[in-house]
Amino acid sequence: MKQHMHKTEKSNFCLLLAIGLFSCLFLLSPLSGSHHAYAQDASESAEPSSAEEGPSGEDAPSKEATSSANLGPSGLPIPRFVSLKPARVNIRVGPGRDYAVSWLYTKSGLPVEIIQEYDNWRRIRDADGTEGWVYQSLLAGKRTAIVAPWERGKADNVIDLYASASDTSRVVARAEAGVIATIRECTGQWCQLETQGTRGWIRQGKIWGAYPDEVFD
Template sequence: MRRLSLFAATCLALTGLTISPLLGTGPDAGFAAHAQAAAKGPSGLPLPRFVSLKAKRVNLRVGPGQDYAVAWLYTKSGVPMEVIQEYDNWRRVRDAEGTEGWVYQSLLSGERTAMTAPWKKGEATEDFIDMHREARSNADIVARLEPGVVVVVKACNGEWCEAQADGTTGWVQQNEIWGAYPGEAFK
């Protein structure tokens, strides 16, 4: 069994963020994402939806255009984002901490990634997220993931998601990640 930490879980971990006070997390910026009736944005894709950062450096802007100030700078690709609005070629996104802003659409990827239990990050307890060999709670544990580890999500069945972290593939409970809606199933 492997134990993966936020730092050991690789190049997908969130590091090197530049923070600006222009955007923050408000009381309504919670972690629980709720799948709503599948509204379609101007792109024809559903809103909201999960995506990931394609580029290694992505500016999160306060408005949909290059003339708007940069509020955050993400310095790793693969970070999960939730698209909540579209305007022309710009996407309003929310990260796992609830921070919202605008990103140019070509900097986003349809590859699904997720963050393990970001709501548990920073807690003193050793509350790990178990990755199982099969999609059942009594299956062998193949890895223990710290809260905040970014995983690549291959599929979800509504209760479990098949994920990969640092070369290890297994199943995590869907309610232990941020990057798939409750009950959402996809391959």
């Protein structure tokens, strides 16, 4: 678990569409300034009070995901992928509001993996391996993915998206490593992604946000 850490640069990732459209997506920003003061402000705006606590909003997982994973206290599989619901989410070092905030995420729809449950709190892990606790109502069952995050920073980090689930089909878009997209469906080998109004198919092993061989629609 990473605590009291700071990233000095914002991460910006770009989608290069085949039609020539260029669009940048903001992913993650660090805590800045005085850590404890900023964490308190973020807590008030990012987490619900006891009167605002509601259902998690997590959708039921696919049968394939349920049968291949252990079930947590909620009856849902552990681990499982979800996404961040609001644009500001505090990540704490423990399952409760008395624990310090270690990270502030500022990207709605960011995919994360739930790896543990405790009461109404979920321990999550992001694509970089950072772990922490978040209140369940700040998570959504909407499935999203990051395109090849392990390729970020490399010279040749653009991935083709195809018109159908085949390498021989037409390329409809090109996505730079790190682009966030909604997953429409996965076949176990391919996933259809949608972002900026464009849909395309990508090899399942080239995204973070779906397990190998996982099938859902």
